[in-house]
Amino acid sequence: MPKHVLVVGGVDFMIDKVEKLGLRYSMVQLPELVSDRHLQGARRFAVIDYRDSDEVLAVARAWHSIDPFDAVVSFTEYGLEPASRCARELGVAGDNLDAVLLTRDKKKTRDLLERHGLSPVRHRICASLADAATFLGELDGRPMVLKPSDRGLSEGVVVVGSTEALADGWAWAAAATTGPILAEEYLDGPEYSVESFSLAGQHDIVMITEKVTTELPRFIEVGHQAPARLAPAVREQVVELVTALLTLIGQRTGPAHTEIRLTAAGPRVIESQTRAGGDQIWEMCELVTGVDLLSETMIALLGLPMPRRVPAAKAAAIRFFSFENGRVAGVHGLAEAAADEGVVRLVCTLRPGQEVGLLESSTSRQGYALCVGDSTDDAVAHAEATHDRVAVEWEPVTPGS
Numbered sequence: 001m002p003k004h005v006l007v008v009g010g011v012d013f014m015i016d017k018v019e020k021l022g023l024r025y026s027m028v029q030l031p032e033l034v035s036d037r038h039l040q041g042a043r044r045f046a047v048i049d050y051r052d053s054d055e056v057l058a059v060a061r062a063w064h065s066i067d068p069f070d071a072v073v074s075f076t077e078y079g080l081e082p083a084s085r086c087a088r089e090l091g092v093a094g095d096n097l098d099a100v101l102l103t104r105d106k107k108k109t110r111d112l113l114e115r116h117g118l119s120p121v122r123h124r125i126c127a128s129l130a131d132a133a134t135f136l137g138e139l140d141g142r143p144m145v146l147k148p149s150d151r152g153l154s155e156g157v158v159v160v161g162s163t164e165a166l167a168d169g170w171a172w173a174a175a176a177t178t179g180p181i182l183a184e185e186y187l188d189g190p191e192y193s194v195e196s197f198s199l200a201g202q203h204d205i206v207m208i209t210e211k212v213t214t215e216l217p218r219f220i221e222v223g224h225q226a227p228a229r230l231a232p233a234v235r236e237q238v239v240e241l242v243t244a245l246l247t248l249i250g251q252r253t254g255p256a257h258t259e260i261r262l263t264a265a266g267p268r269v270i271e272s273q274t275r276a277g278g279d280q281i282w283e284m285c286e287l288v289t290g291v292d293l294l295s296e297t298m299i300a301l302l303g304l305p306m307p308r309r310v311p312a313a314k315a316a317a318i319r320f321f322s323f324e325n326g327r328v329a330g331v332h333g334l335a336e337a338a339a340d341e342g343v344v345r346l347v348c349t350l351r352p353g354q355e356v357g358l359l360e361s362s363t364s365r366q367g368y369a370l371c372v373g374d375s376t377d378d379a380v381a382h383a384e385a386t387h388d389r390v391a392v393e394w395e396p397v398t399p400g401s
């Protein structure tokens with residue numbers, strides 16, 4: 001009988017991985033993400049708010065008593081904790097709870113690093129605007145970053161460089177959470193993400209990715225390219241830092257996505273998540289390194305033979321459509337752009353008559369151009385050319401009008 005896994009949340013490409021491995025799966029899913037594909041493929045299916053660990057546990061116990069699970073998995077930001085709690089409760093593979101809890105709470109990550117003298121960054125939990133003003137005053141004129149302590153997808157992340165900008169920055173961060181807000185000193189320097197795969201506590205740094213974000217004060221990602229163009233000595237510093245972080249959090253088996261900045265004082269951790277990177281970074285990783293982070297996680301948890309890693313390209317890059325505050329009058333050139341050299345996929349959700357508001361998080365973007373090339377420079381050139389070939393007729397709209 002094929003192995004049986006409980007999948008907490010997820011979208012179609014994740015289920016593709018499960019089915020390709022020939023696994024049986026049962027699934028819990030948020031109401032807004034239910035699809036016929038999931039309903040038809042799952043052995044059992046429950047529509048619940050899987051962010052409620054107690055409810056997920058109740059469902060998992062009932063199903064496990066009828067048709068036992070061999071592992072519990074989740075590759076979504078808010079499914080990581082309930083999946084690990086289920087695995088621990090049921091005594092099956094997939095328990096990564098210690099690492100999940102230390103990274104889901106960004107204050108815990110900062111405190112852990114500080115206790116061990118690793119990647120020092122001044123920070124403070126702020127309960128009020130006055131707390132944030134006090135912290136900003138202690139930074140000797142340096143900007144600070146405000147972010148929800150427990151969110152993802154760049155939601156509510158903003159840089160504040162002056163007391164005049166503080167009220168607006170606080171309102172932006174507070175609108176994204178009901179929980180505490182973490183204030184940190186702003187780290188100046190280019191940003192990267194690091195994809196890793198851990199097996200029984202041993203860590204393999206698989207790929208380092210360059211990141212392109214919106215202009216300050218926001219940090220929404222609008223592009224990536226890999227492999228990162230780093231000097232060998234700098235790459236080694238990054239590898240050492242992220243490996244030490246993974247050991248500190250107790251990462252066991254599975255992927256991690258760690259964001260860093262290369263500052264004048266060396267690499268510094270921004271944050272880390274115990275999942276594969278979103279934004280098609282997981283796919284870029286497959287293309288460039290041959291490492292299928294999601295499949296290899298399930299294979300490792302279930303004790304199946306590991307596949308051979310075969311890269312499909314030397315480099316990859318992605319550029320997102322990230323329009324805001326306007327109305328679409330027309331979209332042209334999609335078919336021509338999709339036929340460009342190096343294109344893996346072109347997705348554009350913009351349609352004539354559509355009105356687009358403020359770019360609030362990565363979920364606000366409107367598609368992407370994913371391309372490969374013979375070098376990082378080559379892949380970037382392909383992605384930018386394909387992105388720019390899509391002609392969008394655009395009428396600016398004043399927010400709130």
